[in-house]
Amino acid sequence: MTQPDTRTALHLLDGPGQPAADDARGARGEGVGVYSGIVCDTSDGNLDHVVAGQRVGLVGLDNAVLRSLPAIAKSAELVRFFQLTPRWILPQSYRRAVVVADRMGHLVPDTVRGGMTGATAWAGRRHLSRAGGTPWFRWQLAPKPGAPARAPLFSDTFYQTMLLPNCSLVGWPIARFSPIGLRTSDGLEHRLDVIIMSAEGWQKWGQGAREVKT
Numbered sequence: 553m554t555q556p557d558t559r560t561a562l563h564l565l566d567g568p569g570q571p572a573a574d575d576a577r578g579a580r581g582e583g584v585g586v587y588s589g590i591v592c593d594t595s596d597g598n599l600d601h602v603v604a605g606q607r608v609g610l611v612g613l614d615n616a617v618l619r620s621l622p623a624i625a626k627s628a629e630l631v632r633f634f635q636l637t638p639r640w641i642l643p644q645s646y647r648r649a650v651v652v653a654d655r656m657g658h659l660v661p662d663t664v665r666g667g668m669t670g671a672t673a674w675a676g677r678r679h680l681s682r683a684g685g686t687p688w689f690r691w692q693l694a695p696k697p698g699a700p701a702r703a704p705l706f707s708d709t710f711y712q713t714m715l716l717p718n719c720s721l722v723g724w725p726i727a728r729f730s731p732i733g734l735r736t737s738d739g740l741e742h743r744l745d746v747i748i749m750s751a752e753g754w755q756k757w758g759q760g761a762r763e764v765k766t
Contacts, residue, residue: 587729591747593754594620603628606745609734611726611753612636618707624748631719632742634726634734636752638695640676640704647706672704683711692723726757 590602594616600623608628610617612635625631673695680690693711695702714721724736733744749757 586731588731593749600627609744609747612750614750617750622709625713634722639702642675642704644706
């Protein structure tokens with residue numbers, strides 16, 4: 553793949569965040585530093601020229617990734633979403649109401665109980681149920697009881713985009729990066745040309761990153 557000469561790519565150096573089993577085997581050389589493709593995020597805007605015709609992996613979600621996803625899916629050959637922690641995704645029309653309620657303390661029960669009760673969970677379940685897809689698809693994307701509390705994200709298009717023929721949800725956790733993409737804990741290696749990191753992805757896998765020009 554020819555890397556664009558106008559893009560700042562973040563090539564990851566090996567660092568914390570690998571599974572404990574890998575550390576026990578002394579396999580730090582198989583960590584994030586060995587990936588040979590482009591690793592970037594959405595902070596610098598339009599990624600169309602990076603992902604066009606490429607096999608793209610999304611590691612985790614944030615609102616910036618959600619805003620960019622429809623355009624990424626339109627340009628990319630395929631998009632695989634590697635979910636780190638399920639989070640409620642609400643319609644954009646709920647954004648103001650959630651912000652106001654949070655400031656007034658009305659979402660405290662959600663925070664205490666991991667987002668599984670109250671208005672946020674109700675709205676999230678309703679939005680997800682209207683998305684279509686299989687029960688298994690919806691179950692994978694819903695936060696589970698006892699999960700750590702996370703603020704909701706906002707998108708009118710995420711679920712519909714993930715149901716496109718060239719998009720897929722990878723349900724197994726990431727085990728490590730490989731030279732050609734990502735390996736998941738079921739032993740499969742996913743060949744990718746570009747990996748787009750969310751803020752959550754950088755936090756878990758991006759320690760030791762350095763910035764280089766391509």
